[in-house]
Structures are given as C-alpha cells and as structure tokens.
Amino acid sequence: MRIYMAVIVSAVAVAAPAAATTPVAAQGFGQYPWCSQYGSTGSESCSYNTYTQCMDTISGIGGYCYQNPAYGSVRRR
Secondary structure (H helix, E strand, C coil): CHHHHHHHHHHHHHHHHHHHHCCCCCCCCCCCCEEEEECCCCEEEEEECCHHHHHHHHCCCCEEEEECCCCCCCCCC
C-alpha cells in the first residue's frame, strides 16, 4: 500500500507544475474590432466592439485605440 501511495504522490508532484503552466485559451486577438494599448506597462486588450468603448476604457489612464488587424481573419463559430 505504501508503494502505491508513493507512486500517486510522485505522479501528482510531477503533474501539478505542468498543469499550472499549461496555456489556457485566452482572449483571441481577433475576436473584437477594436484594441487598446494603455497604462505605464503598455498593456494591450482587443476586447472592444466599438471605438467609443475603447476610448471610454483608456480615458484617464492614457493610451490609444486602434483597429484590430486580426479582426475578421478569424473564423466564426
């Protein structure tokens, strides 16, 4: 029984870091027509349906909005 427990614990110890670093389906760059680059870090987000939504988001924090170059090139489901 101890051997089985040691094998299970070892398997979990090896699998846990791999599971923690496995990429998750993130927001697709081509999902929305407008993107923003903002803040002191230059963070980027392409999650706006309209230019106004984008501008409202960067208002007060600085940055700029631009049309998503990948929008429309992604197949819709």
